[in-house]
Amino acid sequence: MDQKFIDELRHKYIKTPPEGMTPRLVRNMTDSDLLDMHYFLTEDDDFDGDEFEDGFYIDLF
Numbered sequence: 770m771d772q773k774f775i776d777e778l779r780h781k782y783i784k785t786p787p788e789g790m791t792p793r794l795v796r797n798m799t800d801s802d803l804l805d806m807h808y809f810l811t812e813d814d815d816f817d818g819d820e821f822e823d824g825f826y827i828d829l830f
Contacts, residue, residue, distance in 0.1 A: 770800070770804060775800050775803060775804065778803055778804070778807050779795065779796070779798075779803055782795040782803070782806070782807075783795045783796055787806070787810060
């Protein structure tokens with residue numbers, strides 16, 4: 770992974786840490802943990818809530 774991207778993410782989350790975290794926790798995270806956290810915080814951003822809803826669907830066609 771690009772170190773510049775990781776450094777930008779770290780700076781972003783130090784500046785505005787996710788709920789339940791502190792800037793110090795973010796600063797001390799490994800690169801891998803930081804990337805995992807970012808993925809889980811942004812995994813649904815691609816859908817913008819317009820296409821899918823939570824639940825189980827069966828496609829019969």
